[in-house]
Amino acid sequence: MEHHWINLQVYSPLEIGFLLAGTVLWNVAYFIIIRNAIRFKKMEMPFLAVCSNIAWEFSWAFLLHTDLGELFQWGLRVWFFMDVAISYFTVRYGASQMKTDLFGKMFVPFMLILVIWWIPVFYFFETEGLDTKMGTTSAYLITVVMASLFVFNASRKAPGLIGTKSVAWFKFFGNLFMTIFVFLHHPDSHFLQLLTFAVFVLNIIYILQVSRGAKANQH
DSSP states (O other): OOOOOSOOOSSSSHHHHHHHHHHHHHHHHHHHHHHHHHSSOOOOOOOOHHHHHHHHHHHIIISOOOOOOHHHHHHHHHHHHHHHHHHHHHHHGGGSSSSSSGGGHHHHHHHHHHHHHHHHHHHHHHHOSOOOTOOOOHHHHHHHHHHHHHHHHTTTTTOOOOHHHHHHHHHEEEEEEHHHHHHHTTTTTHHHHHHHHHHHOOOOOOHHHHHHHHHHHHH
């Protein structure tokens, strides 16, 4: 079977455009998260979300094959290594997100167990026919969890959280463009559309939380 760099037989140029835009914006958000971790020695992304994210990206970068084309397959591999950096800083600073150190020296083994558990979950989710051929459903399932954790951390003013407006906005528009892709390419996938709606609402809540926090710090 011939592998194309971009699969324009299944996906329209418009769909590819929205997907690429969303991916680029999320990569910018990742870059800012990594930069902030280096600068402030704190991790903004919730550590539970980090575990599922790196497991998803490992699964789709190396174990499964997206039908979007080779450009996206290699993009997933690049994205995976960005998540490696985020995971490294999460190991160093992620425990500070908790008001009480629940895990102590077991924090890293706990994260590792979660990652190891998530990988076969994503693998079998696709191979048993529950996912799309580019992992959209599983990606949005964990994105709902991640967006909820961002909101949860911000609501309790977790000490390890840096609520930056730039990350909030980039991930909002990144998900928004991907949501448009979902409605264009999966018009009848109502379950998936409901997941995108949940992420949209949670991202707006997080933007409001971060904006209010920034205003409070100015006074």
